[in-house]
Amino acid sequence: MTTARHTPRWAAALAAAAVLWSAGTAYADDVPGGTTTPPPDSPKGGSHGQDIYASATHSQIKVTYVKGNGGGKKGNLGAVDPNWEPPACWYEPVFSPEALKRFVDESDGDGDVGIHQSWFGKELWTDHYRDGKADDNMDTNWTSAPGYKNYNIGKDGYFWRSVAPDDTDPKSWDCGLIMFWQDAGQIPKVPHAPTAKTLADYAYDKIKVPDTEIELKPETKSTVNLPTWVWLDKGTFQEVKVRAELPNTGLWAETTAKPVALHLNPGTDDAETSPASGDCKINDDGSIGTPYKTGDADKTPPCGITYLRATNGKPYQLKASVTWQITWEGTGGTGGDLPDGTFETTQDMNVQEIQSVNR
Structure with missing residues (x-):
């Protein structure tokens, strides 16, 4: 037969x-794009001890979060380069x-x-x-x-x-x-044999960074034509480092994400940002912007937004995204740069007509 x-x-x-x-x-x-579907009783999983199964969707790569894996909400980075993607195979x-x-x-x-x-x-x-x-x-x-x-x-x-x-x-x-x-x-x-760069790309896809929770003054409601100060305290954003190792090969890579800028999108065209680009740089001590102090209401903040029109029952959607610079190093002194990554969060922003201001 x-x-x-x-x-x-x-x-x-x-x-x-x-x-x-x-x-x-x-x-x-x-046909490319098809899936391999085993019979319902066939095994799947890793390869340890009695659970040695041949499953081609489960990698042996070991991932370790070396730095920046503290508590709080986190999310995956999105690459600035739309053409970048982790290795497919x-x-x-x-x-x-x-x-x-x-x-x-x-x-x-x-x-x-x-x-x-x-x-x-x-x-x-x-x-x-x-x-x-x-x-x-x-x-x-x-x-x-x-x-x-x-x-x-x-x-x-x-x-x-x-x-x-x-x-x-x-x-x-x-x-x-x-x-x-x-x-x-x-x-x-x-x-498509693995390299240290393969592991660096793999680690990039595993990076998780903290939510972008910016400090605002005024905190809950901004006022038309008066600046809203925006800042992040030093230490809020620190480097994140992820290590990927492929057992039995000697290959390893560490991918590091370093915050370098905060971008503000007011959520409306009726607003001005400071700087005009909306890009607030990271200060030498790791902070962003300058905290608001009493008496600063009429000053232009190094990082902030001035809304030109009040909200009318529906808040503006203020978007804050941090740009992370990505570098890597690996086996045999290899290393280099990877595309910058971004992580964005959105928060409600209510704006009132001018009445009185506490200075």
Whole structure:
């Protein structure tokens, strides 16, 4: 009987016979953007102890928050560069020879050999990784992947597998090799092999910064044609540093986010900002702007807003966004800059007609 090893997900329900295998089933997405959906009883998860599952959406990268992980509300940065995005896929070591054999023996071989290819059935795994039978990669040319003898037991190294945090991302198809061997102490010479920069980008996507809760004077209601002072006390915003390490590779990177500016958007065209650009720089001591003092009502604040028209039952939406400068350093003295990030919050701003002012 002729059987198919690679079967489009969307066709599985219409052509179930095409995925039959004497001891298992191989599932493969056939169109970028498809998803790999295992049978309902197949295992998913990490790779620790008895829970060694081959799941290509779970990375082994270890993330540590080195600095700036205190309490309070936090959120993820948005990159200023709209073209920047975290890596869609890469390869990483997941199984030693012994761990792969144990996985096959204990789980019946139900798991992923690539981002868009799942094998369900022990014989699919033993054919390729134990008995030396070649199989197909899912790269551009559907190249042949040579098989292995006895899971490479006795050799020093790891089986590497592609990983994609989001397997619906079309770019995740760029990592089309099925799980392959690499000797210990070496990074594979294949496209999309991990680098320190890969880990720096990965860490960028994990950075969480504090909410932008600015100080205002007046606090609850501004007055037409009188400046509202805006400031942030020193220490409110500090550097955030995230470390990413890929086990069994020697690769690491630390990505640091440093606040450099506060941008104010009054929420209406009937307002003026100070400075005119709305960009309030970070002072040398880490503060932003200058706190309001009695007698400052008629002065122009170094950071502030002057509303020219009162609200009429509906408050203006004052937006405050902090720009964070992103740098990284990593394995072997590597490092550099990444696109600036921003984090924005919105708060109600009521404005009244002038009546009286406490100075």
